[in-house]
Amino acid sequence: MKKRGKGMGCMWYPIGFTVMANPSAATVKVNEDGTATLITGTVETGQGSLTVLGQIAAEELGISTDDVHVVSADTDATPMDTGAIASRTTYVTGNAIQLAAEKAKNILFDVAAPMLGVRPDQLEAKDRRIQVKGFPQSCLPIGEVAAHAQNGAGTPALGSASYNPPTVAMDPETGQGKPFSTYVYATQIAEVEVDEETGEVEVLRIAAAHDCGTAINPMLVEGQIQGGISMGVGMAIQEEMLFDDEGRQINPNLTNYIMPTSLDMPDLEVDIVENFDPTGPFGAKGVGEPTAVATSAAICNAIYDAVGARIYNLPATAEKVLAAIKSKDHSDRQKYLPAG
Amino acid sequence: MTDVTLTINGEERSASVPPETSLLRLLRDEFFLTGSKLGCDVGDCGACTVIVDGLPVNACLMLAGQVDGRDVVTIEGLATLEDLHPIQKAFEEFASLQCGFCGPGVIISAKGLLDRNPDPTKEEIKDALSGNLCRCTGYTKMIEAVQDAARILRGEKEAA
Numbered sequence: 001m002k003k004r005g006k007g008m009g010c011m012w013y014p015i016g017f018t019v020m021a022n023p024s025a026a027t028v029k030v031n032e033d034g035t036a037t038l039i040t041g042t043v044e045t046g047q048g049s050l051t052v053l054g055q056i057a058a059e060e061l062g063i064s065t066d067d068v069h070v071v072s073a074d075t076d077a078t079p080m081d082t083g084a085i086a087s088r089t090t091y092v093t094g095n096a097i098q099l100a101a102e103k104a105k106n107i108l109f110d111v112a113a114p115m116l117g118v119r120p121d122q123l124e125a126k127d128r129r130i131q132v133k134g135f136p137q138s139c140l141p142i143g144e145v146a147a148h149a150q151n152g153a154g155t156p157a158l159g160s161a162s163y164n165p166p167t168v169a170m171d172p173e174t175g176q177g178k179p180f181s182t183y184v185y186a187t188q189i190a191e192v193e194v195d196e197e198t199g200e201v202e203v204l205r206i207a208a209a210h211d212c213g214t215a216i217n218p219m220l221v222e223g224q225i226q227g228g229i230s231m232g233v234g235m236a237i238q239e240e241m242l243f244d245d246e247g248r249q250i251n252p253n254l255t256n257y258i259m260p261t262s263l264d265m266p267d268l269e270v271d272i273v274e275n276f277d278p279t280g281p282f283g284a285k286g287v288g289e290p291t292a293v294a295t296s297a298a299i300c301n302a303i304y305d306a307v308g309a310r311i312y313n314l315p316a317t318a319e320k321v322l323a324a325i326k327s328k329d330h331s332d333r334q335k336y337l338p339a340g
Numbered sequence: 341m342t343d344v345t346l347t348i349n350g351e352e353r354s355a356s357v358p359p360e361t362s363l364l365r366l367l368r369d370e371f372f373l374t375g376s377k378l379g380c381d382v383g384d385c386g387a388c389t390v391i392v393d394g395l396p397v398n399a400c401l402m403l404a405g406q407v408d409g410r411d412v413v414t415i416e417g418l419a420t421l422e423d424l425h426p427i428q429k430a431f432e433e434f435a436s437l438q439c440g441f442c443g444p445g446v447i448i449s450a451k452g453l454l455d456r457n458p459d460p461t462k463e464e465i466k467d468a469l470s471g472n473l474c475r476c477t478g479y480t481k482m483i484e485a486v487q488d489a490a491r492i493l494r495g496e497k498e499a500a
């Protein structure tokens with residue numbers, strides 16, 4: 001008989017480690033045609049970070065993301081970055097970029113103020129213009145201000161900045177401290193179908209609610225969550241590296257190291273729970289790694305709900321689930337360990 | 341050496357290659373069509389998918405000699421100088437790819453499906469893409485893009 005069950009997994013995940021130096025740096029340059037160039041050391045691996053970082057620069061400068069030319073990851077020319085790791089890019093590199101763009105913007109404000117007959121602090125950058133707050137008709141195109149900064153005032157509109165989440169040493173006595181700048185939270189709920197006769201698990205549906213601070217690009221956040229869940233599904237029921245006694249991997253191919261295909265993927269429902277983190281760029285935190293954390297817990301809880309079998313050793317392959325179903329005692333205390 | 345003459349993306353091409361050369365190596369190393377990717381070279385990942393006489397195949401599993409006289413469409417054959425193919429456009433629109441390595445194979449598999457079945461169900465799309473492994477995306481946005489491209493190709497929706 002096939003039995004259905006639902007299970008939930010909840011998690012928190014740290015963003016922006018503080019136990020050691022964790023810096024990113026950036027330069028933002030506003031060009032005479034109103035575009036901007038963003039120079040960053042971080043590398044795009046497909047998650048869309050350069051889009052998000054370009055959006056951050058654009059938002060700060062009041063221009064369109066299309067106006068931002070991103071130069072990234074050129075070891076000859078760009079600043080070193082701690083890395084596209086630890087779900088830190090939007091948060092740490094994003095903060096550096098916002099600060100750099102703000103510096104360039106302040107130069108534009110200083111140059112535009114006398115042109116518009118106001119103080120720099122009365123200005124804002126919006127809709128590709130430098131304009132007087134509350135009097136948007138009193139404005140100058142941002143490119144014109146950048147040209148004047150370069151050719152008239154002699155103060156080119158560029159800013160460089162770095163951001164390093166404040167390093168906090170752990171208390172050597174208690175081991176306590178503040179190892180990360182901020183945290184994200186998520187809950188995933190899985191619905192599974194378990195074949196009691198074979199132990200085979202099919203994941204039917206996963207609903208995932210994730211907090212990532214401000215979702216600067218909701219579509220990309222959704223992509224991260226969907227991709228993370230596919231990794232979580234693999235971790236939960238399929239993927240396992242097997243080694244022989246000499247430590248050689250015995251399943252080094254995609255024929256025997258099984259990862260989810262389109263047919264293994266459940267229907268996904270993604271809910272982005274926005275909130276504003278005052279320490280992040282425009283309130284953003286991060287989303288990458290956290291997406292895969294709750295999935296296997298949710299799936300294993302769903303398996304328990306379906307057939308009363310607890311799996312403590314991933315992946316929950318058909319063999320393990322069947323053995324757990326067959327073992328007399330399904331209680332929470334009894335841990336299933338693989339034979340041998 | 342094996343002599344092969346075949347049509348690639350509408351153009352006749354010839355080469356003389358060692359007999360063990362796969363179609364994938366022929367495309368990549370002889371004709372420098374590097375859009376088809378070499379992922380596993382043993383038929384597991386689908387990154388090398390091309391269309392041979394209307395059907396998607398793993399180019400790493402076919403010998404160059406077997407395509408003599410046949411018609412091959414690779415990812416390079418989809419876009420024109422002016423425009424991306426509707427499937428490519430939909431993939432862009434839906435942010436269907438992340439690292440992109442699986443992309444050429446996935447898009448070719450999708451084209452193979454839509455050429456045969458212009459109005460596939462979600463299950464049929466999942467089935468058609470099941471030979472293309474993707475480590476990044478969870479496939480969801482690819483499936484949505486294929487559905488959207490199908491609507492555009494059927495003329496039910498304006499291209500974006």
Ligand code: FES
Pocket residue numbers: 377378379380381382383384385386387388389398399400401
């Ligand atoms: S390279 Fe052909 S299937 Fe992987």
Ligand code: FES
Pocket residue numbers: 046437438439440441442443473474475476477
């Ligand atoms: S987008 Fe990276 S493997 Fe598919």
